Amino acid sequence: MSDKDEREIHRIRELESINLARDEIRDLVIETKKKVERENDALAEQINNVFKQHKIRSYDIVGAIGAGKTALLEKISERISQKYRMLVICGDITTRVDAARIERHNAETIQINTGRECALNAYHIYRIINNKDLTNYDVIFIENVGNLICPSDFSLGTDKRVVVVSTTEGEWVVEKHPMLFKLSDIAVINKIDLAERLGTNIDKMVNDAKKINPNIIVITTSAKTNENIDQLIKILGL
Amino acid sequence: MSDKDEREIHRIRELESINLARDEIRDLVIETKKKVERENDALAEQINNVFKQHKIRSYDIVGAIGAGKTALLEKISERISQKYRMLVICGDITTRVDAARIERHNAETIQINTGRECALNAYHIYRIINNKDLTNYDVIFIENVGNLICPSDFSLGTDKRVVVVSTTEGEWVVEKHPMLFKLSDIAVINKIDLAERLGTNIDKMVNDAKKINPNIIVITTSAKTNENIDQLIKILGL
Numbered sequence: 376m377s378d379k380d381e382r383e384i385h386r387i388r389e390l391e392s393i394n395l396a397r398d399e400i401r402d403l404v405i406e407t408k409k410k411v412e413r414e415n416d417a418l419a420e421q422i423n424n425v426f427k428q429h430k431i432r433s434y435d436i437v438g439a440i441g442a443g444k445t446a447l448l449e450k451i452s453e454r455i456s457q458k459y460r461m462l463v464i465c466g467d468i469t470t471r472v473d474a475a476r477i478e479r480h481n482a483e484t485i486q487i488n489t490g491r492e493c494a495l496n497a498y499h500i501y502r503i504i505n506n507k508d509l510t511n512y513d514v515i516f517i518e519n520v521g522n523l524i525c526p527s528d529f530s531l532g533t534d535k536r537v538v539v540v541s542t543t544e545g546e547w548v549v550e551k552h553p554m555l556f557k558l559s560d561i562a563v564i565n566k567i568d569l570a571e572r573l574g575t576n577i578d579k580m581v582n583d584a585k586k587i588n589p590n591i592i593v594i595t596t597s598a599k600t601n602e603n604i605d606q607l608i609k610i611l612g613l
Numbered sequence: 614m615s616d617k618d619e620r621e622i623h624r625i626r627e628l629e630s631i632n633l634a635r636d637e638i639r640d641l642v643i644e645t646k647k648k649v650e651r652e653n654d655a656l657a658e659q660i661n662n663v664f665k666q667h668k669i670r671s672y673d674i675v676g677a678i679g680a681g682k683t684a685l686l687e688k689i690s691e692r693i694s695q696k697y698r699m700l701v702i703c704g705d706i707t708t709r710v711d712a713a714r715i716e717r718h719n720a721e722t723i724q725i726n727t728g729r730e731c732a733l734n735a736y737h738i739y740r741i742i743n744n745k746d747l748t749n750y751d752v753i754f755i756e757n758v759g760n761l762i763c764p765s766d767f768s769l770g771t772d773k774r775v776v777v778v779s780t781t782e783g784e785w786v787v788e789k790h791p792m793l794f795k796l797s798d799i800a801v802i803n804k805i806d807l808a809e810r811l812g813t814n815i816d817k818m819v820n821d822a823k824k825i826n827p828n829i830i831v832i833t834t835s836a837k838t839n840e841n842i843d844q845l846i847k848i849l850g851l
Binding site for chain 2: 400403404407410411414439440441467468469470472491493520521522523524525527528541543544545547548550551552553554566569572
């Protein structure tokens with residue numbers, strides 16, 4: 376067996392490791408997940424219809440902790456909150472730090488604390504929009520829980536999904552999380568002001584994103600220096 | 614109603630948002646989770662017994678993508694792989710980037726690709742140690758999937774859990790993720806070489822960790838400049 380074959384078998388064994396749980400439990404887990412996803416998708420569709428009826432433009436912002444989702448939303452709010460009536464829904468395990476930061480920039484905010492849930496789901500959003508008069512808003516941003524994995528399981532019914540990563544996460548971060556890049560419309564590579572200092576290869580990150588999803592629009596930004604923030608707003612169609 | 618009362622009610626409403634899913638599905642989800650956790654805990658206990666029988670010291674390293682888990686393990690391996698026979702198990706959604714980085718430093722590595730799972734669980738580890746001759750190792754490190762939330766649900770049977778965060782994740786990162794700090798023995802605050810440039814308040818991070826878990830040992834490090842790496846190894850008891 377050649378080295379190459381051996382590596383290939385190793386790779387396949389690694390992939391098989393997905394199926395490690397005991398059969399009985401595994402079936403239950405898969406069945407439960409399927410049910411939850413079906414329910415979620417149906418609800419997400421309802422939510423999207425409601426947004427459309429109210430001519431609200433909506434965005435689901437996903438990314439790991441520290442990627443700069445909140446900082447970008449602060450910069451965006453600063454620039455557009457005079458023009459549009461904004462609602463920003465912030466998801467976190469606990470605390471209302473993010474909502475407090477964003478509402479300083481004239482955007483209305485709601486914080487959702489998910490407890491131990493690692494992503495927002497359509498129920499969270501459904502409950503909120505049922506308790507709000509949606510004629511009051513032009514734009515809704517949803518800042519998802521800081522996590523590059525779980526949000527891919529739950530559509531929230533927004534028009535667009537935006538995935539944010541940063542140069543401090545290392546140049547492998549895109550390649551390591553293909554699912555969210557496959558399922559997003561826009562990819563933001565943030566903290567480009569730190570790339571040189573960190574030696575991060577931004578081109579690799581951009582290319583990986585396009586390789587995973589040829590339709591994704593990629594933009595590099597710095598929420599700190601404001602680089603490309605106006606361009607990001609344009610890409611969002613705002 | 615005073616402003617304070619209003620804020621308190623708002624806070625409670627936010628906490629209630631945990632229970633958003635439809636009742637029928639919610640019961641199924643909770644039941645499934647409980648079963649999975651029970652199975653996992655029983656298996657984790659078996660794993661720990663096996664480690665103890667073989668006098669292997671074992672560590673579960675958790676933290677978000679980009680916190681520096683792999684970089685720290687590279688530095689640790691560099692320093693101790695002559696003294697101890699090491700096995701490093703790396704968990705990731707996909708790719709074997711981390712294992713490839715670490716094995717350059719004379720540590721044996723295994724990569725587990727979890728597919729869409731956001732954390733390693735005891736089954737992953739159980740399967741690996743069943744296929745390994747454990748008399749060959751003194752120390753086992755498990756680098757968990759990059760995620761500050763999900764790994765708290767699954768004990769892996771290691772002696773110690775080490776949570777790694779970095780200054781680039783923002784000074785709120787500890788406060789926002791209490792669960793993993795509650796369940797860890799050691800907290801590493803990494804990338805302190807960048808703290809000044811980023812304006813991150815390291816003292817707040819240290820204090821938050823100790824407030825959440827008074828028994829946790831906190832150490833600040835830089836895998837880049839090697840600051841406090843030797844001290845970290847001492848804290849690990851190696």
